[in-house]
Every structure is written in structure tokens, then in C-alpha cells.
Amino acid sequence: MSEKNDQVGQIPTPENGKEYQFPVGMRVLAVDDDIVCLQKLAALLRQFTVTTEATKALKMLRENKDNFDIVITDVQMLEMDGFRLLEIISLEMDIPVIMMSSNDDIKTVMKGIEHGARDYLLKPIRVEEIKNIWQHVIRKTLFDPDKQSIPKGAADQNPKPAKRHGERSKVKEAQTNNLSDDDSLAQKRQRIAWTRELRAKFCDAVKTLGVDKAVPKKILELMNEPGITRENVASHLQKFRNAMKKNDAITIQQNDNGVVSSSIGGHLPNTTILSFDNQGPDSVHCLDGFGVNGHSNSEMIQFSHHVQNPETFSIVSQKPLSLPTNQQGILQQRYPQAPEIMNQMWQTMNIPRLGNSPSHHYQMGNLHQQSDFNGLKYQTFTSRLRMVDDLMDMDIYSHIPSYSTSSEPGPSGFPLVGCTSNSHSIGVFLDAGSSPSTMLRDASTDFSAIAQNDSVVRPQNVFPGQYEGSNNVSCMGRGGLDFRGQITGVPLDMQGSIMEEFIGSSQMKLVQQPPEHLKSENNLHFSCCSSTDDDLNAALNPV
DNA sequence: CCCTCAATAT
DNA sequence: GATATTGAGG
Numbered sequence: 001m002s003e004k005n006d007q008v009g010q011i012p013t014p015e016n017g018k019e020y021q022f023p024v025g026m027r028v029l030a031v032d033d034d035i036v037c038l039q040k041l042a043a044l045l046r047q048f049t050v051t052t053e054a055t056k057a058l059k060m061l062r063e064n065k066d067n068f069d070i071v072i073t074d075v076q077m078l079e080m081d082g083f084r085l086l087e088i089i090s091l092e093m094d095i096p097v098i099m100m101s102s103n104d105d106i107k108t109v110m111k112g113i114e115h116g117a118r119d120y121l122l123k124p125i126r127v128e129e130i131k132n133i134w135q136h137v138i139r140k141t142l143f144d145p146d147k148q149s150i151p152k153g154a155a156d157q158n159p160k161p162a163k164r165h166g167e168r169s170k171v172k173e174a175q176t177n178n179l180s181d182d183d184s185l186a187q188k189r190q191r192i193a194w195t196r197e198l199r200a201k202f203c204d205a206v207k208t209l210g211v212d213k214a215v216p217k218k219i220l221e222l223m224n225e226p227g228i229t230r231e232n233v234a235s236h237l238q239k240f241r242n243a244m245k246k247n248d249a250i251t252i253q254q255n256d257n258g259v260v261s262s263s264i265g266g267h268l269p270n271t272t273i274l275s276f277d278n279q280g281p282d283s284v285h286c287l288d289g290f291g292v293n294g295h296s297n298s299e300m301i302q303f304s305h306h307v308q309n310p311e312t313f314s315i316v317s318q319k320p321l322s323l324p325t326n327q328q329g330i331l332q333q334r335y336p337q338a339p340e341i342m343n344q345m346w347q348t349m350n351i352p353r354l355g356n357s358p359s360h361h362y363q364m365g366n367l368h369q370q371s372d373f374n375g376l377k378y379q380t381f382t383s384r385l386r387m388v389d390d391l392m393d394m395d396i397y398s399h400i401p402s403y404s405t406s407s408e409p410g411p412s413g414f415p416l417v418g419c420t421s422n423s424h425s426i427g428v429f430l431d432a433g434s435s436p437s438t439m440l441r442d443a444s445t446d447f448s449a450i451a452q453n454d455s456v457v458r459p460q461n462v463f464p465g466q467y468e469g470s471n472n473v474s475c476m477g478r479g480g481l482d483f484r485g486q487i488t489g490v491p492l493d494m495q496g497s498i499m500e501e502f503i504g505s506s507q508m509k510l511v512q513q514p515p516e517h518l519k520s521e522n523n524l525h526f527s528c529c530s531s532t533d534d535d536l537n538a539a540l541n542p543v
Numbered sequence: 544c545c546c547t548c549a550a551t552a553t
Numbered sequence: 554g555a556t557a558t559t560g561a562g563g
Binding site for chain 2: 076237
């Protein structure tokens with residue numbers, strides 16, 4: 001991008017617009033939460049600083065107000081709108097502020113001018129709009145050498161009411177209708193933005209109060225955030241509850257072959273873990289009863305799919321769905337220690353629980369397309385962690401000891417835990433969004449053991465989990481706990497030995513790299529595993 | 544006064 | 554379209 005303008009330009013460039021260059025040496029701070037606008041604007045400037053957040057802008061200004069000659073800010077921004085920014089700037093420092101907006105509503109423009117904007121530029125900003133703003137800087141140094149107090153008369157000839165806030169901007173002109181909207185800055189409540197920090201505070205407050213005891217006023221107290229009203233909290237709480245309700249009302253649907261279609265709602269007293277496979281009687285595994293007493297209320301779902309279409313399901317149900325009792329037996333045999341391990345994991349991670357709600361459901365959902373690679377059937381799912389994101393992106397992850405390695409966390413701040421899995425656990429990957437991802441544990445030895453148990457010889461050059469007569473499903477997902485401490489989307493079907501890896505240390509560590517034969521021979525790309533189809537496809541498909 | 548829910552506004 | 558704000562009703 002930046003080419004052809006590293007010239008020296010003097011202040012004015014009075015020629016034919018073509019050669020225009022923004023005055024060198026004029027330091028502009030541009031604020032716009034629309035990154036595109038910001039880029040466009042920046043293209044017209046020379047020495048500039050940009051930010052999408054008014055608060056950041058403010059911070060920069062406060063840290064060194066001499067770093068900038070002029071501020072250009074958008075009017076409409078989320079966390080703090082341009083007027084507010086303008087107000088604060090004119091209150092605290094003496095830097096000309098120019099507003100820009102695509103809104104040419106006269107009242108809005110007036111509002112800007114009234115509160116001290118030196119100019120009001122209409123988007124889209126072009127050279128024509130921007131080329132002369134230097135005048136404001138010059139004017140300031142001419143008339144306003146150090147202090148302030150532009151002679152009142154000056155205000156006439158030029159839009160420049162640069163108002164010290166002390167006088168409350170009672171300059172009224174267009175006061176034909178001095179409704180609620182004049183004094184706007186003082187009166188109209190600022191639309192607050194629920195930043196990540198605020199959400200975290202909110203969430204903490206709800207936690208400590210207990211999810212059912214949390215009411216706006218108390219939350220507000222606990223949050224101890226000046227500038228936030230009870231109404232704000234109430235609103236947020238409303239959203240919070242809606243999200244929760246939505247989360248608890250789970251739909252089971254399958255859009256093909258009319259297999260399952262039901263819809264169930266409500267909280268559940270205990271836990272169900274389900275994994276799926278598409279072949280054989282051994283295909284469904286449920287772990288249930290992680291609640292206090294093991295399994296008072298079994299919830300099981302048989303999920304058999306022979307479809308090639310995306311489907312959505314969840315494993316939360318009120319009533320047992322079909323699962324032959326003999327398979328329950330198998331389940332118990334296979335994972336006898338699972339509930340205990342889960343509990344240990346819970347404790348190790350030191351998850352604060354909300355109220356007295358027991359740990360209940362474990363869920364995953366959104367099965368995606370079933371795919372096939374070299375005979376290895378795999379399927380991705382989007383775990384219900386997405387629902388956590390829906391819940392105001394609440395930072396449930398912060399309660400989990402960082403078990404990321406050195407790499408960056410995933411988009412939610414939580415390292416992605418990927419799990420290739422089948423009815424026998426194969427491996428657990430820790431992916432932090434970088435490549436190569438690390439394999440927590442190579443479970444191929446587990447596989448061997450299992451294969452022996454199953455009297456299956458695993459040929460060479462096959463994937464773990466793939467062996468004659470049983471191409472197993474692989475899936476990847478993210479795991480974590482939601483804000484209530486419920487486990488969501490943890491890699492399914494993990495065998496005890498692997499779970500122990502989780503709980504063995506609060507800090508998950510790289511155990512070893514993927515075995516070479518997996519890396520090379522099969523063109524497996526371990527570089528990417530997340531919960532999306534694309535990522536999994538990237539991981540499993542040869543280039 | 545405070546909480547919720549639903550309508551309305553942004 | 555999401556979500557923040559406003560307002561009515563309990």
C-alpha cells in the first residue's frame with residue numbers, strides 16, 4: 001500500500017488535486033470503529049495514528065497530548081460515541097477535533113459544532129474533505145497560543161465554538177426545539193458498551209450471587225462499576241437469561257431419513273456424554289450420571305446416522321431415548337472410572353460453581369457433514385461451546401487453568417482442544433490456533449492395545465482408529481466449561497487414560513509430537529484442528 | 544422501589 | 554439483526 005508518498009510536502013499543496021499530499025508533520029489521530037473507513041482515511045493522511053476505539057484514543061491523548069495536532073473521529077461508535085469523545089477531549093485538552101459521519105442530519109451536525117467540533121466531515125471522506133483540515137491546527141496556534149478563550153467574536157465567522165465545558169454549551173441557536181436533544185451530552189444517557197471486562201465483571205457477580213439470586217441491583221453493587229446503571233445491568237441480565245433459556249431448550253433434529261426429531265427443554269440433573277459412531281452395535285457410548293449419585297436419571301440417546309448431510313443434535317434430554325440396556329452395560333464396563341475422573345478434573349480445575357446447581361449436562365452438537373478420507377470416516381461437530389459464545393462471550397475460560405502451551409489461545413481465549421476420537425480414544429490435540437498444533441498424547445499405543453483386545457490387526461499406513469471393518473468416526477471439538485461450570489464440548493468419548501492427562505497437571509503440557517508416520521505418510525496436517533469443518537478438512541485431506 | 548417482560552429504538 | 558433502552562405492569 002504505502003508507496004509513492006515519501007516525499008516532503010509543505011503545508012499547503014495548492015495545486016491541481018492530483019498531486020495532493022497531506023501536510024507532512026501534521027499528526028492526526030483518527031478514530032473510527034469501522035476499520036474500512038479508517039483505512040480509507042488513513043490513505044489520505046501522512047502522519048497519523050488510528051484506532052477503532054475511542055477509549056484507546058483517549059488514552060493515547062492523555063498519555064501525551066502533544067503527540068497529536070488534531071483528532072478526527074467518527075460520530076457513531078459503539079463503546080463511546082464521537083460526541084462523548086469530543087466532549088472529553090475539549091474538556092481535558094486543547095486539540096482540535098473534527099467529526100465525521102455519514103449522517104448529515106442537521107441536528108447531528110449541530111450537535112457536533114455546538115460541542116466544539118472544528119469541522120464536520122461527511123463520509124465518505126475524500127481528499128476534498130480532508131485536504132484543508134490543517135487550517136484548524138494553524139488557526140489554533142495563531143489565535144489560541146496557549147490558553148484558550150477564543151474571542152467570542154471569532155465564533156461567528158467560523159464554526160469554532162470550541163467550548164470549554166464550564167459554560168455548559170448553552171449557546172443556543174437552533175433552539176427551535178430544545179427538546180431532550182439539546183443538552184444531549186449531559187442528559188441523554190450514554191449507551192454503554194458491554195466490553196469484555198464488563199461482561200467478566202457481570203459474570204463474576206452472577207456467579208457469586210448465584211444464578212437464581214442474581215438481580216440487577218445486587219449485580220450492580222458487586223460489579224462496582226461507576227457509569228453503569230441498574231437498568232443497564234437489568235438489560236444485560238435479561239439477555240443473559242434469554243441466552244440461558246435458549247441453551248437449555250435443546251432441539252434434536254436430524255434433517256434426513258427422518259431419524260430423530262424431537263425437541264426437549266429444561267435443566268437436567270445429571271450428565272450425559274454421548275459419542276457416536278456409525279457402525280455396529282458398539283456404536284453408542286454414553287457416560288451418564290456424573291451428578292452426585294451417579295446415575296439417578298439416565299439420559300441416553302442413540303444416535304445413528306447414515307446420512308451425508310449436516311445435522312444438528314444435542315445430547316441433552318429429559319427422558320431416556322432409545323438405548324438398549326445391554327449397551328448401557330457395555331458402557332459401564334468400558335468407562336467405569338469416567339465419572340470419578342470427571343469429578344477430579346472438575347476439582348483440579350477449581351471451577352467455581354454457580355449456586356448449588358449440580359454439574360449437569362455435557363453436550364455437544366451440530367454435527368457436520370460426514371466425510372471420508374482414505375476410507376477413514378470422520379465427522380466434525382461444532383460443540384455447544386458456541387452457545388457459550390452466544391452467552392455474551394462470557395469468559396468462562398478464565399476459570400480453567402491455562403493449559404495452552406506457548407501459543408495463542410483461540411478466538412474465545414481458550415485453547416482449542418481437538419480430539420480425534422472414535423469409540424476408542426485416539427489422541428488429543430491441543431490446538432491454539434497455530435501450527436503445528438501439539439499433540440497432547442499419542443494414543444496410538446492405546447489403540448494398539450485396543451486393537452489387540454478386539455483381535456484386530458491394524459495394517460500399516462492406516463490412521464489410528466481405522467482398521468478393517470471399523471472405520472471410526474473422528475471428530476474434533478473444543479472443550480470447556482460454561483459459566484455455570486458445566487462442561488461443554490469436551491472432546492467426547494475420552495478414555496480414562498486420556499482424561500488423566502487432563503487432570504494430571506493443571507498445566508497441560510506438550511507430551512509429544514505427532515508420530516512421524518502420521519505426519520508424513522498420510523499427509524496428515526496436524527497444523528490445524530479446531531471445531532470447524534474447514535479446519536478438520538484441512539487437517540485430514542492431503543494437499 | 545425493584546424486578547421482568549415486551550416493545551421500541553439504535 | 555442484534556441488542557440496548559424504555560416503559561408498563563406486577
